[in-house]
Amino acid sequence: MLTLKDLKYSYEGTSFDFSMKIDQGSFVAIIGPSGSGKSTLLDLIAGFITPTSGEITFDNKPLLTLRAAERPVSMVFQENNLFTHLDVQTNIALGISPTLKLSQDDHNTVTAALQRVGLKGFEKRLPGELSGGERQRVALARALVRQRPLLLLDEPFAALGPALRSQMLTLVKELHEEKNLTTLLVSHQPEDARSTATHTAFLNNGRIEVFEETEKFFAIKDNKELTAYL
Amino acid sequence: MPYQRAETPTRIAGFSALLFITIVTFGAFLALATRATEGFAISEVLSDAYLGRIIRFTLWQATLSTLLSVGLAIPTARAFARQTKFTGRDSLLKLFALPLALPALVGVLAILGLWGRAGWINQLTGDLLSFSIFGLSGILIAHIFFNLPLATRLFLTSLERIPVENWRLASQLDMPSSSIFKFIEWPVIKAVLPGILALVFMLCLTSFTIVLTLGGGPASTTLEVAIYQSLRFDFDPGRAVTLALVQLAITVVLLAVSFRFTKTLPNIVSLKSTMHRPDAHTISARIVDAGFIIAAGCFVALPLAALIADGLSSDLPKLLSSPTVWRAITTSFVLALAAGTLSLTLCWTMLKAINNQNSLFAKLVGFASSTILVMPAIVLGSGWFIVLHRFGNVFSFAPLLVIIINALMALPFVHRILAPALAESTRQHNRLIAGLGITGWSRWRLIDFPVLKKPLALAFAFAMALSLGDLGVIALFGSEQITTLPLLLFKSLGSYRTHDADGLALILAFSCLIILYAAEKLSQRKARQC
Numbered sequence: 183m184l185t186l187k188d189l190k191y192s193y194e195g196t197s198f199d200f201s202m203k204i205d206q207g208s209f210v211a212i213i214g215p216s217g218s219g220k221s222t223l224l225d226l227i228a229g230f231i232t233p234t235s236g237e238i239t240f241d242n243k244p245l246l247t248l249r250a251a252e253r254p255v256s257m258v259f260q261e262n263n264l265f266t267h268l269d270v271q272t273n274i275a276l277g278i279s280p281t282l283k284l285s286q287d288d289h290n291t292v293t294a295a296l297q298r299v300g301l302k303g304f305e306k307r308l309p310g311e312l313s314g315g316e317r318q319r320v321a322l323a324r325a326l327v328r329q330r331p332l333l334l335l336d337e338p339f340a341a342l343g344p345a346l347r348s349q350m351l352t353l354v355k356e357l358h359e360e361k362n363l364t365t366l367l368v369s370h371q372p373e374d375a376r377s378t379a380t381h382t383a384f385l386n387n388g389r390i391e392v393f394e395e396t397e398k399f400f401a402i403k404d405n406k407e408l409t410a411y412l
Numbered sequence: 413m414p415y416q417r418a419e420t421p422t423r424i425a426g427f428s429a430l431l432f433i434t435i436v437t438f439g440a441f442l443a444l445a446t447r448a449t450e451g452f453a454i455s456e457v458l459s460d461a462y463l464g465r466i467i468r469f470t471l472w473q474a475t476l477s478t479l480l481s482v483g484l485a486i487p488t489a490r491a492f493a494r495q496t497k498f499t500g501r502d503s504l505l506k507l508f509a510l511p512l513a514l515p516a517l518v519g520v521l522a523i524l525g526l527w528g529r530a531g532w533i534n535q536l537t538g539d540l541l542s543f544s545i546f547g548l549s550g551i552l553i554a555h556i557f558f559n560l561p562l563a564t565r566l567f568l569t570s571l572e573r574i575p576v577e578n579w580r581l582a583s584q585l586d587m588p589s590s591s592i593f594k595f596i597e598w599p600v601i602k603a604v605l606p607g608i609l610a611l612v613f614m615l616c617l618t619s620f621t622i623v624l625t626l627g628g629g630p631a632s633t634t635l636e637v638a639i640y641q642s643l644r645f646d647f648d649p650g651r652a653v654t655l656a657l658v659q660l661a662i663t664v665v666l667l668a669v670s671f672r673f674t675k676t677l678p679n680i681v682s683l684k685s686t687m688h689r690p691d692a693h694t695i696s697a698r699i700v701d702a703g704f705i706i707a708a709g710c711f712v713a714l715p716l717a718a719l720i721a722d723g724l725s726s727d728l729p730k731l732l733s734s735p736t737v738w739r740a741i742t743t744s745f746v747l748a749l750a751a752g753t754l755s756l757t758l759c760w761t762m763l764k765a766i767n768n769q770n771s772l773f774a775k776l777v778g779f780a781s782s783t784i785l786v787m788p789a790i791v792l793g794s795g796w797f798i799v800l801h802r803f804g805n806v807f808s809f810a811p812l813l814v815i816i817i818n819a820l821m822a823l824p825f826v827h828r829i830l831a832p833a834l835a836e837s838t839r840q841h842n843r844l845i846a847g848l849g850i851t852g853w854s855r856w857r858l859i860d861f862p863v864l865k866k867p868l869a870l871a872f873a874f875a876m877a878l879s880l881g882d883l884g885v886i887a888l889f890g891s892e893q894i895t896t897l898p899l900l901l902f903k904s905l906g907s908y909r910t911h912d913a914d915g916l917a918l919i920l921a922f923s924c925l926i927i928l929y930a931a932e933k934l935s936q937r938k939a940r941q942c
Contacts, residue, residue: 230843251849262840267862280850282858 189236211375214385426765440795477555489567508561515881525718546628610670723918873931
């Protein structure tokens with residue numbers, strides 16, 4: 183269970199205040215207008231920014247005292263997920279050891295992860311030689327080898343075309359189920375939520391306005407902001 | 413966004429670097445100020461006729477040099493902007509980057525090779541002209557040689573940024589050349605003019621080497637040269653203090669004024685122009701443009717040609733087999749390596765300690781790195797000269813001071829190269845690095861160095877080349893024990909061993925260019941490998 187309790191943060195005049203409880207194994211889509219705090223929410227959970235007050239726990243263990251790298255979290259961003267000067271294999275291996283001290287087993291793990299995301303034989307390629315979708319697959323492969331129970335996705339497929347995006351979503355959903363992950367996906371597309379997520383959250387003005395099971399969520403008619411956004 | 417704070421040791425290192433810079437600069441200033449209040453009255457000195465003459469000449473030569481360099485750069489840049497297709501245009505513009513990359517002393521030798529007593533011009537005209545380079549004319553020629561190409565490149569970059577729609581409109585409206593200048597070009601030039609004027613004026617105000625070598629007498633002495641003379645020849649620290657404080661006051665005022673303008677200057681970018689201008693192909697335009705391009709080209713290229721010819725006809729084998737020369741070369745390289753390393757280390761540790769681009773610390777780092785120019789090397793050097801000569805032999809501190817002062821003088825350039833590159837890489841990678849927990853040595857080995865090796869190599873090469881060509885600090889502190897290549901060159905010039913000087917100048921020029929070239933090649937090759 184991931185719990186956020188009165189998590190407060192402010193940045194350039196905007197204040198954020200988040201509280202929510204997410205069950206193990208949920209796939210939560212987070213939608214809302216620009217500046218509503220979707221990325222900020224993920225950055226707070228991942229530990230890239232520090233809240234002014236509040237609590238985050240995962241399986242009853244507090245996260246706020248841990249550095250970003252120590253948290254049970256893997257995150258995939260919209261861009262810059264890979265170091266462009268390092269090959270695909272090295273980029274993934276950094277998820278196993280940040281100093282690149284690898285055993286033979288580790289190398290096998292990397293190869294297997296690449297195969298799982300459909301990029302068999304791409305070990306020596308450089309990110310610059312890959313398409314946008316392939317780069318995001320490499321980022322997912324790295325998230326796989328890290329074996330962290332919490333997967334945060336910050337609009338990772340926003341730059342991809344509709345067909346490719348739905349392919350990638352399917353892949354994410356499969357990985358989510360195989361590894362029994364808890365997944366949070368920020369998206370600009372409400373249909374991503376509808377097709378993939380078990381739960382959906384609507385953020386507005388730095389608050390979690392609505393958080394419901396996806397089916398119920400899209401049945402809501404009496405929330406003015408939400409209907410305006412949709 | 414304020415992602416991922418730097419860790420405590422990084423912060424401490426950054427603060428220490430900033431503190432070190434502050435102590436070195438303020439130490440020199442305090443030494444000068446306390447010395448000034450010790451023995452004599454400022455008012456007495458200010459009414460001193462000698463001092464008045466020096467101040468007037470310092471400002472006068474800088475004003476004339478600036479007006480001539482910038483005034484000639486405008487039509488030259490315009491000519492380059494209009495004539496985009498002639499053969500040799502790219503090479504000529506590359507050549508225009510050369511004077512700034514060369515040590516001032518090498519430039520001086522190049523100018524002597526063309527304009528000097530035994531130079532090409534006097535040889536050609538025989539006794540007809542018997543033109544003497546020493547004095548104001550020599551200073552002006554040298555300043556134009558260095559600053560005309562710089563100003564031309566800056567103006568040209570701005571002119572080439574004029575949107576292509578403007579030229580289409582000009583064709584449609586059938587604008588004559590004069591209207592094009594008035595309505596299209598002049599507004600662009602006017603926007604960068606104050607910045608370029610301020611930059612060139614500053615460079616002419618603090619060009620110690622040129623005035624020292626080409627001034628040729630007390631009639632044309634600037635403040636910096638007078639400081640050097642009062643410390644090294646008259647041993648009159650009191651006068652040096654006064655002169656240094658006056659110089660400091662002038663640069664502070666000037667920098668405060670120019671700070672507002674130089675921000676508008678463009679970064680010189682690759683000069684590939686594709687614009688089609690309606691005014692480029694008239695006969696008169698071609699004649700005028702050709703005139704300016706050929707004249708400016710000759711002004712820059714001929715001295716360099718003379719430098720190479722004279723250098724090659726000197727006894728290079730003898731020079732290169734002389735232990736004195738080799739000792740000077742080795743000393744120069746060791747000092748330059750140390751200064752480059754120190755400069756890069758200071759800048760890097762400060763930049764890495766910045767958490768937030770808007771923090772006070774970030775502003776102080778930016779301020780320290782750019783305003784260090786307020787303290788010309790000579791002023792900084794004379795401050796520490798006065799501190800240290802109380803503790804015994806000043807000259808035994810020479811290596812350390814040469815390294816530190818040159819490292820500080822290179823700081824603005826190093827900062828200008830590194831800061832944007834590091835900020836961009838941080839913006840791209842910070843969350844990823846934090847999420848994966850890549851820290852310390854791994855971070856440097858896997859991310860920072862490979863990503864930033866091009867700007868790092870460039871900054872290091874710049875700092876090294878700057879230190880390698882330095883004459884100011886080493887002239888103050890050099891001795892029989894510590895002699896660098898520029899100092900040796902200066903000495904052979906002073907004792908009329910002109911042939912040796914020519915050879916040494918070529919060696920020095922070659923050393924600087926090879927460093928800059930190697931940095932560029934090295935960073936390119938490695939970048940391609942991975």
